[in-house]
Amino acid sequence: MRASSEFLATLVLVLVSVSSVAHGDPLVPALIIFGDSVVDVGNNNNLNTLIKSNFPPYGRDFVNHRPTGRFCNGKLATDFTAEYLGFTSYPPAYLSRDAIGNALLTGANFASAASGLFDSTANLYRAITLTQQLNYYREYQTKLVNMAGNNGANNIISGAIHLLSAGSSDYIQNYYINPLVSRIYTPDQFSDILIRSYTTFIQNLYGLGARRIGVTTLPPTGCLPAAITLFGAGSNQCVARLNQ
Secondary structure (H helix, E strand, O other): OOOHHHHHHHHHHHOOOHOOOOOOOOOOOEEEEEEOOOOOHHHHHHHOOOOOEEEEEOOOOOHHOOOOOOOOOOOHHHHHHHHHHOOOOOEOOOOOOOOHHHHHHEEOOOOOOOOOOOOHHHHHHHHOOOOHHHHHHHHHHHHHHHHHHHHHHHHHHHEEEEEEEEEEHHHHHOOOHHHHOOOOOOHHHHHHHHHHHHHHHHHHHOOOOOOOOEEEOOOHHHHHHHHHHHOOOOOOOOOHHOOO
């Protein structure tokens, strides 16, 4: 998690100009997040899915030491990113009760655990597909217009940082356990499918006005807890073949 946080901090410095900071204001008007469990802050709490984390020990080291729906004991990398940017709160899960009124003016989180670049990954677990996340984003933009007007909403969208973190679930929770996929495609062929999905998503996001877009790389997938549980043969060590 520390490595991911440092990566996102570097990404933030590349995407924004620190010279524009004044009087402790955030570096950008909003932070908008898409992706999977790496960045989900509670959207899955409100879905009919088994992929949830709104119970202990999740959240034991977070604010108030309570689970929120984050798949982590404490803060996510994107929580640290919000802090680095100067925000005093984190983008709310779009499907939560917190995503109302002024809270949406500084961003929103559309991520859903078990989602992926490939929509069929999310469908396996009744998670929110990346396509649906983008539909929610369009709905979010309408809410911004209603609150801030057309010019205000455009300024928020064009100035916001949009972060996408996805791809792990496509392999760990789909390709490597789904013979309907792995018998048809080689890993390279499957990655080509993911790249095409990613490209379409970014093009659509750009078409909706996003201009500052950050995309995280895959972590060492063999070191993810889910990978160790599923493929670690009872050990607590990283699964080397998945990392390769």
